[in-house]
Amino acid sequence: MDVAGTGSPTLVLPLDDASQVGHARRTTLQTAQRIGFDETDAGRAALVATELSSNVLKHAMRGELHLQVVPGRDGPGLEIVAVDRGPGFDVAACLVDGYSSRGSQGIGLGALVRQAQVFDAHADARGAVVLARLFPRQHTRRQDLRFGISHHALHGEPASGDTWRLAIDGARLSALVIDGLGHGVAAAEAAKAGAAAFVREPFDAPETILARAHAGMASTRGGAFAICQYDGAGTLRFLGIGNIAGSLVGAEQSRGLASHPGIVGGQFRKPTVFSYPASSGQLLIMHSDGLQARWRLGDYAGLWRRHPGVVAAVLNRDYCRGRDDTTVLVASMETPRE
Known part of the structure; x- marks a missing residue:
């Protein structure tokens, strides 16, 4: 058998104030370390959590960050999902470095694609869901399970x-x-x-x-x-x-x-x-x-x-x-x- 997933719960971190970005970063860092990420890989996860949390507050004013430990082919990974009910955005445009809908430097989502082994998003008038999955970089086999x-x-x-x-x-x-x-x-x-x-x-x-x-x-x-x-x-x-x-x-x-x-x-x-x-x-x-x-x-x-x-x-x-x-x-x- 290639992999078995257990019934671990989704950890939900509310986002409605700028002070919660730091809490999301620290919680993500600790979770990544707990499942065996080294300092570099845990730092990547913390960066992704910071960017996603900041984007939720910037574009939707409030939302949630969901953390989930997920099985991979060589060991566990960390899934980070930003969830909001904001106005949505053009996913394809926002993945281009330099694009910004709010006048910022526009480096966020493009940077996330480079940090995470798996990245996907859906956005419409109901809001946005942005997903990143990270696995330790030393694992060379294809990790993600659909x-x-x-x-x-x-x-x-x-x-x-x-x-x-x-x-x-x-x-x-x-x-x-x-x-x-x-x-x-x-x-x-x-x-x-x-x-x-x-x-x-x-x-x-x-x-x-x-x-x-x-x-x-x-x-x-x-x-x-x-x-x-x-x-x-x-x-x-x-x-x-x-x-x-x-x-x-x-x-x-x-x-x-x-x-x-x-x-x-x-x-x-x-x-x-x-x-x-x-x-x-x-x-x-x-x-x-x-x-x-x-x-x-x-x-x-x-x-x-x-x-x-x-x-x-x-x-x-x-x-x-x-x-x-x-x-x-x-x-x-x-x-x-x-």
Whole structure:
């Protein structure tokens, strides 16, 4: 197996005052050091966080910086995402050194492209999301994996009752989202118990993983469960119990993935694993019910072509209910090969 992603949460840093730029820089620096970045690489991450935070305050007046530790092929990387609801900007123009919409020197976004191994952005009248992913420079293999995650606990709770897991093996992908009933510590314990069944053998048959999760969650409050597996050759299999939503999104249309009623760890009828044709370039989107179900990627011009991390952040920004834990997992059906 090439890589496995664990259910780490998204760290959200508010940006509505110039003093918070320094806090964002220091937090990013500490996070990069914690996951093994050396002084130079941690400094690159701090520079990117400073530029993104400053741009949010300059152009949108307020917003957020999201930090996420993401798996790479040779070790973890750091994802830094600036999220705002400002007037948007011309992404292509702003990547040209010397261009500025506000009369500054205009070196920000162009410099970020050179600092980060992965850079992407989406901006329109709703606001902007700008993503940078950084990995240690000594790693020479292609690092980035085409997936994105936006994972948030209900405000004020010490833990998220949602969790997620991701496994990638060549072109194969296996993704899991669990939503423990309710929220808080007890819900988190239920979700963690179910996720343990996935970690053991993530490419076992979906019904086998479900049976293990059901046994593991039986002593907890239980929860909703969904697993999706892509075989790398054009077929996607989905098994869902409860209200984890799944969709397969392409340029022309979006197709919902069918789930069954019930509670894993409680009661549900014998489920069916559904198979769907999946073509190159399509996006798998899975989310807990902390996200409203009425989103349409087609309402955002060109968004489905953006990096999955950008897609996840945009959906969380615009459709988070704000009264439950929220997890949005987005994966491309173009998982890179060596």
